[in-house]
Amino acid sequence: MTTLTSDIRLARQLVHGSDRREWWRIALTAAGAAAATGFALAAVTLASVPSGYTVSHFHGLLTGAGTRGGVISGLLLLLVPVLAFLGQCTRIGAVHRDRRLAGLRLAGATPWQVRRIAALETGLACLLGSAVATVFSALSVLRLWSGPTAATWVGFALVAVGVPALGAVAGAVALRRVVASPLGRVRRTVRRSGRGPGLLFLSGLTVLVAVAPLAMNRGHVAGNRFDWHTPLTVFCLVVALGAGVVWLAGATARFTGRLLAERARTAAPLIAAERLRDDPWAPARTHAAVLLVTVAGTAFLCIRHALLTDLHAMAPDHRAADLAYYTTGLDLTGAAVLVALAITLSGLAVGTAESLATRRRTLAAQVAAGVPHTVLGRALLLETALPLAPALLLAGAGGMAIGTWYATLTSDGSLPWTALLVAPAVYASCLLAAATALPLLRRSVRPGELRYA
Amino acid sequence: MTHGDTATATHGTAAPPLLTARDLVKAHGRTEALRGASLGLRAGEILAVTGASGSGKSTLLHCLAGIVRPDAGSVTYGGLRLEELPEKRLSELRRTDFGVVFQFGQLIPELTAVDNVALPLLLAGTTRAEARARAGEWLERFGVRGQEELRPGEMSGGQAQRAALARALVTGPKAVFADEPTGALDSLATEQVMTALAHTARESGTAVLLVTHDAQVAAYADREVRLRDGAVSPLEVTA
Structure with a gap:
């Protein structure tokens, strides 16, 4: 206990004596943890609603077990971009922290001590965010629901403890190389090949191809009985899709970098292209989330259009109030896509700022050597703009393909023109998100940095 | 031979200073790095600024190169008062008239050696092909032939530092500011780098201001000044 107390004190001292980046990391990590806790608690609350219970909100959408399950799945899916954002936040100031903890190892700290201090630094920030979100969620539940069950509170407790624990483990795992080497990571000598996401994509796809037909057959035979094939199919689909878009993001970045590095005529595209060529996988995860949101957003607009067309065709005389059940569901899905986009853009902004902070010396x-800020700023924007242009084009096309397929199945096959705007709108939003780091470039990249090694 | 303690104090009948600093004062927070330092750098000379760690050597170099503005005092170059110039003009000056070399970090890790050296030319509007060709010539002059397409992380410290020197000299600057350029190198690499720098500077008539605490490096200079507590001690001619 004494050791833990001294570790907490040391972690607090280290953070307190550090620069503003640490406070940004703590604030953003806490915000990410709060969002993750909020979505998880909402899912837990809905899952604990007893069957037969009537939920008056959202036009009865949450009353039926089937639609409620869909909302819960949507909330859990929203955890994916939130956790990606959280991971991005925990990496803020990673180079500085790597050096600091490597210094502790050099001073004689054991690997376990360093791991514990790292876990405490991240875990406490997550605990703060999680606690705030839990209190607000509990108050909201008590206000909206007269009789929350014991399962609700058990779920609350598990989430409130689980999110900080997950953050702490992630913090410790992220520093495994520092723990291994007291000298820290001076420079990266092994380049990432991108084989990981590629293999994961192929494996997921293989299992998916093997399991999906079984799940479809069982769906007809098994009726309402629990069938393991369906969750496995969904899991494989998510894994294959996730790995696939990471691979796509990395591959397009590498392709664009290679193509433009040879052809760049001016300094900014040259710097951006060579950075992409050197490490195309660095922004791949963030860009992958952007691509997923684009596919989902484009497909959603098409599916929404098809569903509404279908509904109006089936019941042309129905008033808007009669369709509220369906439109509420569609609106909630649209809101979820927008929330996912907002979280993803925040992750992109944080990632860009972090990349600047890491390279600021x-x-x-x-x-100092006379390269204008404008050139460096342009290069920074191009690092986002160049790989995302072809990748978003593909993602938009993918979303349109899904939407077209659905529209031809259910309605007259017409598509909304607004779906074509999703990819350009996401592209512009990404550039704006990346541009939020430009003031940081001007402020933090000062020749005064040269005084520090 | 001992000279006066200001920059304008010149030895013998040498040319007037290319760059003059008068009574420079600069503080970093509450720490005063420079307390009235004065210095002159003449065209074509190699001037070593030595002194203990924390004596203000790097800050003096940053003020002279227009990288940071002094809190008080002046730096004059070609009739221009550097502390009065806007950042854009200073940036342009560092790109065209000055070259800057640090202990490390001045090469962009993602660019190849030849693209790093070509960068100042690209910024000046030279075409990529011509910039790369000229960069290749400078790399060859500094003995980094055959390493053109390597990135800084793939080169040895000495090779990377010679590439950095090539980058500093590629635009034909009037003055090069080198802050501990061999601080991270072994003695053999130090000799290679300093020989290349001294030879090229003398050949092209470029003035070099060299900040170092290494006597082996300072020995390449025509003149040496010592900084103590943020002020320049009496100048001493070493060559």
């Missing part, structure tokens, strides 16, 4: 040296 090198960038300061460039400024």
Whole structure:
């Protein structure tokens, strides 16, 4: 206990004596943990609603077990971008922290001590966010629901403890190389090949192809009995899709980098293209989330259009109130896509800022040598703009393909023109998100940085 | 031979200073790095600024190169008062008239050696092909032939530092500011880098201001000044 107390004190001292980046990391990690806890608690609350219970909100959408299950799945899916954002936040100032913890190892700290301090640094920030979200969620539940069950509170407790624990484990795992080497990571010598996401994509696809037909057959035979094939199919689909878009994001970044590095005529595209060529996988996860949101957003607009067309065709005389059950569901899905986009864009902004902070000494040296801020700023924007252009084009096309397929199945096959705007709108939003780091470039990349090694 | 303690104090009948600093004062927070330092850098000379760690050597170099503005005092170059110039003009000056070399970090890790050296030319509007060709010539001059397509992380420290020197000199600057350029190198690499720098500077008539705490490096200079507590001690001619 004494050791833990001293570790907490040391972690607090280290954070307190550190620069503003640490406070940004803590604040954003806490915000990410709060969002993750909020979505998980909402899912837990809905899952604990007893069958037969009538939920008056959202036009009865949450009353039926089937639609409620869909909402729960949507909330759990929203955890994916939230957790990606949380991961992005925990990496803020990672280079600085790596050095600091490597210094602790050099000073004689054991690997376990360093791991514990790292876990405490991240875990406490997550605990703060999780606690705030839990209190607000509990108050909301008590206000909206007269009789929350014991299962609700058990779920609350598990989530409130689980999210900080997950954050702590992630924090410790992220520093495994520092733990291994007291000298820390001076430079990365092994380049990521991108084989991981590629293999994961192929494996997921293989299992999916094997299991999906079985699940479809069982669906007809098994009726309402629990069938393991369906969850496995969904799991494989999510894994294959996730790995596939990461691979797509990395592959397009590498392709764009290679193509433009040879052809760049001016400094900014050259710097951006060479950075992409050197490490196309660095922004792949964030870009992958952007691509997923684009596919989902484009497909959603098409599916929404098809469903509404179908509903109006089946019951042309129905008033808007009669369709509220369906439109509420569609609106909730649209809101979920927008929330996912907002979280993803926040992750992109944080990632861009973090990339700047990590390279600020090198960038300061460039400024000192006369490279204008505008060139470095343009290069920073191009690092986002170049790989995302072809990738978003593909993602938009993918979303349109899904939407077209659905529309031809259920309605007259017409498509909304607004679906075509999703990819350009997401592209513009990404550029704006990346541009939020430009003031940081001007402020933090100062020649004064050259005083520090 | 001992000279006066200001920059304008020149030895013998040498040319007037290319760059003059007068009574520079600069503080980092509550720490005063420079307390009235004065110095002159003449065209074509190699001037070593030595001193203990924390004596203000790097801050002096940053002020002279227009990288940071002094809190008080002035830096004059070609009739221009650097502390009065806007950042854009200073940036342009560092790109065209000055070259800057640090201990490390000045090469962009993602660019190849030849693209790193070509960068100042690209910024000046030279075409990529011509910039790369000229960069290749400079790399060859600094003995980094055959390494053009390597990235800084794939080169040895000495090779990377010679590439950095090539980058600093590729635009034909009037002055090069080198802050501990061999601080991270072994003695053999130090000798290679300093020989290349001294030879090229003398050949092209470029003035070099060299900040170092290494006597082996300072020995390449025509003149040496010592900084103590943020002020320049009496100048001493070493060559």
